[in-house]
Amino acid sequence: MTKLLSARALTYVVLTAGLVAWLAPFAWMVLGSFKTQDEIFADPPTWWPQSPTGGNFTRWLTELNFGTFFTNSLVVAVITVLGNLLFCSMVGYALAKMDFAGKRILLGVVLVTIMVPGVVTFVPLFVIVAKMGILDSYAALVLPFLTQPVGVFLMRQFMLDIPDSLLEAARIDGASELRIFTRIVLPLCGPALATLGILTFLGSWNNFLWPLVASQTEEMYTLPVALSLYSTGQYATDYGTLLAGAVLIITPILALFVSLQRYFVQGIATMGLK
Amino acid sequence: MRASHDVRARRAGGANSERRRRQTLIAWLFTAPFVVVFAVFMILPIASSIGFSFTDMTAQDIQSPFNVDFVGFEQYANVLSDPEFQNAAWVTALFVIVGIPVTVALGLGLALALNSGIRRLRPIYRVAFYAPVVTSVVAVSVIWRYILARDGLLNMVLALVGVEGPDWLNSTTWALPSLILMAVWRNTGTLMIIFLAGLQAIPTDVREAAEMDGAGRWRRLRSVTLPLLRPTMLLGSVLISVGYLQFFEEAFVMTQGGPLSSTLSMTYYTFNTFGFGDFAKASAASYIMFVVIAAVSILQFRLLRRST
Numbered sequence: 172m173t174k175l176l177s178a179r180a181l182t183y184v185v186l187t188a189g190l191v192a193w194l195a196p197f198a199w200m201v202l203g204s205f206k207t208q209d210e211i212f213a214d215p216p217t218w219w220p221q222s223p224t225g226g227n228f229t230r231w232l233t234e235l236n237f238g239t240f241f242t243n244s245l246v247v248a249v250i251t252v253l254g255n256l257l258f259c260s261m262v263g264y265a266l267a268k269m270d271f272a273g274k275r276i277l278l279g280v281v282l283v284t285i286m287v288p289g290v291v292t293f294v295p296l297f298v299i300v301a302k303m304g305i306l307d308s309y310a311a312l313v314l315p316f317l318t319q320p321v322g323v324f325l326m327r328q329f330m331l332d333i334p335d336s337l338l339e340a341a342r343i344d345g346a347s348e349l350r351i352f353t354r355i356v357l358p359l360c361g362p363a364l365a366t367l368g369i370l371t372f373l374g375s376w377n378n379f380l381w382p383l384v385a386s387q388t389e390e391m392y393t394l395p396v397a398l399s400l401y402s403t404g405q406y407a408t409d410y411g412t413l414l415a416g417a418v419l420i421i422t423p424i425l426a427l428f429v430s431l432q433r434y435f436v437q438g439i440a441t442m443g444l445k
Numbered sequence: 446m447r448a449s450h451d452v453r454a455r456r457a458g459g460a461n462s463e464r465r466r467r468q469t470l471i472a473w474l475f476t477a478p479f480v481v482v483f484a485v486f487m488i489l490p491i492a493s494s495i496g497f498s499f500t501d502m503t504a505q506d507i508q509s510p511f512n513v514d515f516v517g518f519e520q521y522a523n524v525l526s527d528p529e530f531q532n533a534a535w536v537t538a539l540f541v542i543v544g545i546p547v548t549v550a551l552g553l554g555l556a557l558a559l560n561s562g563i564r565r566l567r568p569i570y571r572v573a574f575y576a577p578v579v580t581s582v583v584a585v586s587v588i589w590r591y592i593l594a595r596d597g598l599l600n601m602v603l604a605l606v607g608v609e610g611p612d613w614l615n616s617t618t619w620a621l622p623s624l625i626l627m628a629v630w631r632n633t634g635t636l637m638i639i640f641l642a643g644l645q646a647i648p649t650d651v652r653e654a655a656e657m658d659g660a661g662r663w664r665r666l667r668s669v670t671l672p673l674l675r676p677t678m679l680l681g682s683v684l685i686s687v688g689y690l691q692f693f694e695e696a697f698v699m700t701q702g703g704p705l706s707s708t709l710s711m712t713y714y715t716f717n718t719f720g721f722g723d724f725a726k727a728s729a730a731s732y733i734m735f736v737v738i739a740a741v742s743i744l745q746f747r748l749l750r751r752s753t
Binding site: 410 | 465468469471472473475476478479480482483485486487488489490491493494496497507508510555558559561562563566569570572573574575576577579580581582583584585586587588589590591592596598601630638687691693694697698701712715716719724727728731732734735738739742743
């Protein structure tokens with residue numbers, strides 16, 4: 172009994188030590204974001220901000236175009252999410268509940284392209300988008316991500332479990348497929364739509380390689396692109412500003428995660444890593 | 446007799462095929478928006494990526510992508526014989542070969558600890574260990590660059606125990622291990638969740654039977670839990686390795702691939718080649734990566750199918 176108790180106590184100790192180590196980078200980020208530039212380079216270094224300042228945050232709002240970057244990130248993420256919810260569920264419905272010529276091929280192509288990583292397509296994507304004349308626009312940032320094969324797969328898998336009898340009954344009553352889709356199928360897909368929406372938002376908010384390639388002027392930078400370019404450019408040593416930027420990118424998504432963690436966790440197995 | 450049967454079958458088939466034709470039309474209407482976006486922004490790029498990789502296309506050819514010369518496998522030869530690419534392949538391989546076992550071991554340890562009957566703080570541990578997964582790699586790279594600076598948090602903590610840490614990110618020895626450390630920190634949560642699900646899927650009677658047979662904790666872990674968890678572990682590690690194979694943002698923000706290309710990954714190499722305007726060579730490099738990733742993904746798909 173005592174042995175069991177002590178094993179459990181040890182587990183708690185190790186887990187708590189791990190937890191402290193795991194959260195330390197976030198704590199260090201928040202502490203640093205309130206330090207002045209002098210204090211960040213102070214020798215000996217300080218743990219706690221000696222004269223806390225909000226200057227690093229106001230710099231983002233005044234000197235750096237935080238409003239623009241934030242709006243860009245948000246607009247791109249919201250449109251991407253809406254597009255995915257609508258289009259992926261429409262395809263998912265066709266693949267799960269309709270019998271049609273070409274279905275197997277479509278499903279096969281969707282499954283195969285799930286595996287194609289962004290690094291393979293970004294060069295020709297750049298050429299295509301440049302050719303279309305939409306480089307450095309919302310269209311360039313949104314269109315390539317407006318649907319994703321993995322979203323189609325997620326919706327199809329969920330819709331397979333909707334009983335056919337339900338749909339047949341509606342069909343016999345003369346309901347159109349569009350009506351069945353919007354009135355019966357979609358309302359039943361709440362959990363899948365929530366998972367898809369949240370994971371798409373997360374992917375878009377944190378997306379980097381394509382926005383970096385597709386945006387040419389500050390007007391179109393998303394938050395990660397702006398932060399990365401500042402961190403390797405003119406603000407490379409201004410850690411107060413950089414850390415405040417990190418706080419501004421991370422906080423919304425962490426808040427979203429903590430309040431909706433059920434859906435985040437559900438989606439991992441289905442969507443894998445992004 | 447036979448003939449009339451055929452006629453009946455054909456008539457029924459006629460009604461069916463009429464219905465099927467209607468369904469086909471409706472189904473393709475439902476999929477139309479997806480198909481258009483997918484064709485232009487996914488299929489076309491995949492196809493042109495192969496196309497480009499066999500030409501001498503550069504940034505100057507954007508306006509007339511068809512006005513380029515066919516050069517066969519020359520770009521692939523260029524990439525594979527480029528010492529910078531060979532170095533990038535080595536760096537990426539190290540990142541994966543060192544990073545995966547560490548991430549898997551930590552994720553497994555956490556999952557086992559959280560599954561060992563502790564109830565009280567479990568949701569808090571789960572949220573805390575998973576939190577880094579949802580964060581932007583760029584943002585956390587900024588934080589870690591600050592932590593790993595010469596006077597950063599890590600060296601402050603090391604100084605408390607009397608160790609003088611190196612200048613992590615400016616050392617050819619320590620820069621890559623530093624990036625691996627951050628990747629482990631950011632990805633362990635994913636494996637923890639996957640492994641927890643796997644552990645909870647192990648029927649309790651299997652474990653109880655082993656317990657009745659007098660197997661101790663350690664013995665049960667080694668002979669019952671781990672073998673049953675193997676498919677989940679394989680799946681989890683393949684899932685993570687696809688991400689690790691493409692690592693880029695960490696290096697872009699923390700080291701710019703340096704010092705002396707010691708953190709220049711394959712994605713970084715492709716990105717740089719693209720940046721120099723050498724689109725054909727970049728496409729060839731990305732296709733080489735694709736083959737590697739596809740091989741790993743096919744493995745993942747097979748594992749998935751076997752485990753479900």
